[in-house]
Amino acid sequence: PKLAATRSHGAEVILHGHNVDEALAEAQRYANETGAVFVHPFDNVDVVAGQGTIGLEILEQIPNVDTILMGVGGGGLLAGVAVAIKER
Structure with a gap:
C-alpha cells in the first residue's frame, strides 16, 4: 500500500x-x-518534529491518556510522539 x-x-x-x-x-x-535532497527517514530533527504532531493529536482526542503503545522501527515516530507528550 x-x-x-x-x-x-x-x-x-x-x-x-x-x-x-x-x-x-x-x-x-x-x-x-x-543533486536530489536526501531526507533521512528517522534520524532527522524535522522528521521527528513532524512525527510529534501525532502525539499532539492523541492529546487533543484523549487529554488524560495514561498509556500509548507504539511500534518501534527507526525510532523517529516514537521520539517525536514522546517529546510532544512529555512537553505537554
Whole structure:
C-alpha cells in the first residue's frame, strides 16, 4: 500500500538492498549523484518534529491518556510522539 500510494502521487520508487542500511546508502548515493535532497527517514530533527504532531493529536482526542503503545522501527515516530507528550 505504501508503494502504491507513493507512486499515485507521481513519485518514482526505487527499491534497493536487503535492509534499511543498504537502502539508505543507495538513497544517499542517488542524492549525491543527481543533486536530489536526501531526507533521512528517522534520524532527522524535522522528521521527528513532524512525527510529534501525532502525539499532539492523541492529546487533543484523549487529554488524560495514561498509556500509548507504539511500534518501534527507526525510532523517529516514537521520539517525536514522546517529546510532544512529555512537553505537554
